[in-house]
Amino acid sequence: xxxxxxxxxxxxxxxxxxxxxxxxxxxxxxxxxxxxxxxxxxxxxxxxxxxxxxxxxxxxxxxxxxxxxxxxxxxxxxxxxxxxxxxxxxxxxxxxxxxxxxxxxxxxxxxxxxxxxxxxxxxxxxxxxxxxxxxxxxxxxxxxxxxxxxxxxxxxxxxxxxxxxxxxxxxxxxxxxxxxxxxxxxxxxxxxxxxxxxxxxxxxxxxxxxxxxxxxxxxxxxxxxxxxxxxxxxxxxxxxxxxxxxxxxxxxxxxxxxxxxxxxxxxxxxxxxxxxxxxxxxxxxxxxxxxxxxxxxxxxxxxxxxxx
Amino acid sequence: xxxxxxxxxxxxxxxxxxxxxxxxxxxxxxxxxxxxxxxxxxxxxxxxxxxxxxxxxxxxxxxxxxxxxxxxxxxxxxxxxxxxxxxxxxxxxxxxxxxxxxxxxxxxxxxxxxxxxxxxxxxxxxxxxxxxxxxxxxxxxxxxxxxxxxxxxxxxxxxxxxxxxxxxxxxxxxxxxxxxxxxxxxxxxxxxxxxxxxxxxxxxxxxxxxxxxxxxxxxxxxxxxxxxxxxxxxxxxxxxxxxxxxxxxxxxxxxxxxxxxxxxxxxxxxxxxxxxxxxxxxxxxxxxxxxxxxxxxxxxxxxxxxxxxxxxxxxxx
Numbered sequence: 001x002x003x004x005x006x007x008x009x010x011x012x013x014x015x016x017x018x019x020x021x022x023x024x025x026x027x028x029x030x031x032x033x034x035x036x037x038x039x040x041x042x043x044x045x046x047x048x049x050x051x052x053x054x055x056x057x058x059x060x061x062x063x064x065x066x067x068x069x070x071x072x073x074x075x076x077x078x079x080x081x082x083x084x085x086x087x088x089x090x091x092x093x094x095x096x097x098x099x100x101x102x103x104x105x106x107x108x109x110x111x112x113x114x115x116x117x118x119x120x121x122x123x124x125x126x127x128x129x130x131x132x133x134x135x136x137x138x139x140x141x142x143x144x145x146x147x148x149x150x151x152x153x154x155x156x157x158x159x160x161x162x163x164x165x166x167x168x169x170x171x172x173x174x175x176x177x178x179x180x181x182x183x184x185x186x187x188x189x190x191x192x193x194x195x196x197x198x199x200x201x202x203x204x205x206x207x208x209x210x211x212x213x214x215x216x217x218x219x220x221x222x223x224x225x226x227x228x229x230x231x232x233x234x235x236x237x238x239x240x241x242x243x244x245x246x247x248x249x250x251x252x253x254x255x256x257x258x259x260x261x262x263x264x265x266x267x268x269x270x271x272x273x274x275x276x277x278x279x280x281x282x283x284x285x286x287x288x289x290x291x292x293x294x295x296x297x298x299x300x301x302x303x304x305x306x307x308x
Numbered sequence: 309x310x311x312x313x314x315x316x317x318x319x320x321x322x323x324x325x326x327x328x329x330x331x332x333x334x335x336x337x338x339x340x341x342x343x344x345x346x347x348x349x350x351x352x353x354x355x356x357x358x359x360x361x362x363x364x365x366x367x368x369x370x371x372x373x374x375x376x377x378x379x380x381x382x383x384x385x386x387x388x389x390x391x392x393x394x395x396x397x398x399x400x401x402x403x404x405x406x407x408x409x410x411x412x413x414x415x416x417x418x419x420x421x422x423x424x425x426x427x428x429x430x431x432x433x434x435x436x437x438x439x440x441x442x443x444x445x446x447x448x449x450x451x452x453x454x455x456x457x458x459x460x461x462x463x464x465x466x467x468x469x470x471x472x473x474x475x476x477x478x479x480x481x482x483x484x485x486x487x488x489x490x491x492x493x494x495x496x497x498x499x500x501x502x503x504x505x506x507x508x509x510x511x512x513x514x515x516x517x518x519x520x521x522x523x524x525x526x527x528x529x530x531x532x533x534x535x536x537x538x539x540x541x542x543x544x545x546x547x548x549x550x551x552x553x554x555x556x557x558x559x560x561x562x563x564x565x566x567x568x569x570x571x572x573x574x575x576x577x578x579x580x581x582x583x584x585x586x587x588x589x590x591x592x593x594x595x596x597x598x599x600x601x602x603x604x605x606x607x608x609x610x611x612x613x614x615x616x617x618x619x620x621x622x623x624x625x
Binding site: 056078118121 | 309311312320321322355356467468494499521531539540541544545546547551559618620621622
C-alpha cells in the first residue's frame with residue numbers, strides 16, 4: 001500500500017470560521033430577526049424547474065440527475081422529461097392559479113428557445129423567471145475552462161433575457177453544480193441571487209470577485225425529484241414531509257422571526273396524473289393559512305435585503 | 309446523435325380539440341401484459357449486459373420464467389373477470405417456445421403487438437438492415453401464429469435506434485398495407501394520442517403506454533409496495549377520468565406476469581381493475597382500437613391544432 005505524503009497531516013485552513021472566504025460563518029440562531037410584509041410568518045417560494053434534457057447527453061463531467069441513463073437514443077427518459085413541458089406544466093398552472101399561489105419559474109434557456117408557446121404563456125402570466133443554465137446537460141464544474149464557462153453563462157442569460165423580456169436576476173445551475181468561478185461570473189453578468197448552495201434556511205451574503213451575491217435557500221432535501229425519485233418515497237409522502245416542514249417552520253418563526261418555505265418542484269415529477277393531487281393538497285393547505293406570504297424569489301430577496 | 313428524436317412536435321396540454329371516445333367515454337383504458345421470453349444464455353451486446361451475473365443468471369431468468377409458468381393464467385383470468393382484453397406486448401419467440409400461451413390469448417381475441425424477438429436481444433448496435441429484419445421477423449411470426457396483422461410496437465427492453473419507429477411503420481406497410489404498423493408505445497410524452505412524424509409520411513400514432521403505471525417500474529425501480537401501487541393506479545385513473553370530460557384521455561397499465569401476479573401483489577392489482585372498470589364512462593379497449601380510432605377521427609384535427617399552437621407566439625424576442 002502506498003504511504004501518504006507528510007502534508008496529509010498538515011491543516012492550513014484550521015482556524016475560526018470557514019475553510020474558504022466566500023461567506024462568513026454564522027449560526028441561524030444568532031441572526032437578526034426578519035419580518036415579512038404585513039406581519040406574515042412564512043414566505044412561500046414555489047420554484048418550478050422547467051428543464052430540457054437533451055437526448056444526445058454528453059454527461060461532462062457527470063450525468064445530470066434526472067438525465068438519460070440508457071444507451072442512445074434513450075427515448076424513455078427523454079420523453080418522460082418532455083412530458084413535464086407538454087402536459088405536467090399545464091396541470092401546475094391550473095393548480096397554482098386555483099389556490100392563488102405565486103410561482104417563480106427556473107427555466108433552461110434552451111427550453112425557452114425550443115418552446116415559444118410555453119415561454120409565451122409564462123410571459124403572459126407575469127411570473128418571475130430565473131435562469132436555470134442553458135440546458136440540463138450544460139454543467140458548470142470544477143476545473144471547467146473559465147472562458148468556456150463565461151461564454152456559457154453569457155449565452156444562457158442573454159438568451160433568456162432577450163426571449164423573456166425580463167431582466168433576469170436569479171440563477172440556479174443545472175444539478176446545482178458549480179465551478180470555483182461560477183459565482184464570480186454570475187456577479188459580473190447582472191445576477192443578484194443564486195440558489196446552488198443548500199447550506200442555510202435564510203438568505204446570506206456571498207462574496208465574489210465582482211461584488212456580493214445573495215445565496216437564496218432552495219432546499220434539495222424537500223425537492224420532489226429528490227424525495228420521489230432519489231429517496232423513492234411516494235408523492236403522498238412528499239406532501240406529508242412538506243406539511244411537516246411547514247408546521248415546524250411556522251412554529252419556529254413565532255420566536256425566531258420570519259422563515260422561508262422553498263419548494264423546488266418539477267412538472268415532469270409532480271405533474272403526472274397520479275401525483276398532481278398531492279401538489280394540490282399542499283398548495284391548498286398553504287393558501288388557507290393566513291401566516292403565509294406567497295411571493296416570488298426576488299420579492300423575498302428584497303424584503304430580506306431591506307432589513308440587513 | 310440528435311438532441312431531440314424529432315418524432316413529435318410541441319403540443320401544449322390546454323385548449324386542445326376535444327377527443328370524444330366511443331359512447332361518450334372519458335378515458336380509453338387498456339391493459340398491456342408484456343409476455344416475454346428472456347434467454348438463459350443470450351449473446352453479448354456491447355452496449356448492454358443482459359444479466360448482472362455470469363451465465364447461468366438464475367435470479368432474473370427464473371423469476372421471469374415463473375411469469376410464464378404460473379403468473380400468466382392468473383392475470384388472464386383476472387382480466388377476463390373484469391371484461392378486459394389484453395393487448396400483449398409480445399417477445400415473439402414465445403410463439404415458438406410456449407404456443408399454449410399464444411393459443412389461450414388468441415382464443416380470447418386479445419391483441420398481439422411486437423416487442424421484438426427476445427427481451428434479451430437489444431436494438432443497440434444493429435444496422436438498419438438488421439433492425440428491419442428483426443422487426444419483420446416479429447411481425448411475420450405474429451401473423452403466422454395468430455393471423456393478426458401487427459399494429460403496434462414496443463422495442464425490446466425499450467432499446468431503440470434513431471430509425472426504430474420509421475422501420476416498424478415501413479415493414480408493416482410492406483407486409484400488410486396501411487392497417488399494420490400504425491402505432492408505437494415507445495414514447496411517454498403525453499396522456500393523449502399524438503401524431504408521429506415519419507420519414508415515409510405514413511399516418512402513425514403514439515399511444516400512451518404509461519411507464520409510470522408499469523408494474524416493473526413501480527416494483528423494481530420505484531420499490532413501491534403493492535398497496536401503494538394500487539393507490540397510484542387509482543390516483544392516476546381519477547385524474548385522467550376528470551380531465552377526460554374536457555377531452556378524452558388514455559390510461560394504460562403495462563404489466564408483467566412475473567411481477568403483478570405474484571400472490572402478494574395480485575390483490576392490489578385486482579382492486580385497481582375493479583375500481584376502474586366500475587366507472588361508467590370508461591372505454592375498455594385495446595391499443596390497436598385506440599390507434600385506429602384516433603387515426604380515423606382525430607389525427608388531422610390534431611395536426612391542425614399543433615400548427616395553430618405553433619403560430620400563436622411565433623418566435624419571441
